[in-house]
Amino acid sequence: MLKPEILDPQGQAVQRALPRLGFEGVSDVRQGKRFELEVDGPVDDAALARIHDLAESFLANTVIEDFTVKVEEMVGEEK
Amino acid sequence: MLKPEILDPQGQAVQRALPRLGFEGVSDVRQGKRFELEVDGPVDDAALARIHDLAESFLANTVIEDFTVKVEEMVGEEK
Incomplete structure (x- = not known):
């Protein structure tokens, strides 16, 4: 935002x-804007940290935008 | 989305x-896309229903887009 x-x-x-x-x-x-990223493998702290970096460096323009990273369960995810 | x-x-x-x-x-x-709406007064079921209508009819293009309505506490909200 x-x-x-x-x-x-x-x-x-x-x-x-x-x-x-x-x-x-x-x-x-x-x-x-919002981006939905589908991640291979478990969304652990390391993956979250990487996604935070990615959002900060490429997805958001941090000069004018704030961003938050949230984890959501996939709908219809295999158990 | x-x-x-x-x-x-x-x-x-x-x-x-x-x-x-x-x-x-x-x-x-x-x-x-995401829209943040600031609502006057309490966000009760009636207000939520109105916002759902509003999202469906004006904010989203429901031919090609899905949408969800979520309630978030305002940062720095007066208690």
């Missing part, structure tokens, strides 16, 4: 459009 | 670039 101090014109446009479309009560909208 | 059956060239480009950049073991990358 864009850092809070960075202007987000896309999010603002969505936020201003919502009352016109009948949705009140949304005071702020911010738009960002 | 794009539905699994929809091709994601951006994600594929990222996935193919990773080994060159020294990151092995990522078998799939998919890129999508």
Whole structure:
């Protein structure tokens, strides 16, 4: 997501459009990106650290964006 | 996120670039959007249902995209 101090014109446009479309009560909208990475093998601390590096160096523009790394179970994952 | 059956060239480009950049073991990358909405008042079931409608009708293109709605605590929220 864009850092809070960075202007987000896309999010603002969505936020201003919502009352016109009948949705009140949304005071702020911010738009960002998400990446879903499928990892071979176990997602242990070492893999997570690598993915954090990868996100920091290639996926996010850390000058203007914050990012978080989250682990999710795959839907329909084989047990 | 794009539905699994929809091709994601951006994600594929990222996935193919990773080994060159020294990151092995990522078998799939998919890129999508996220929106952070700040809601006035309590996020109860009614508010969530409204936001689900809003996401379905305006934020996501449900022909090609899946979406999920998640509630997150605001960082620095007043208790």
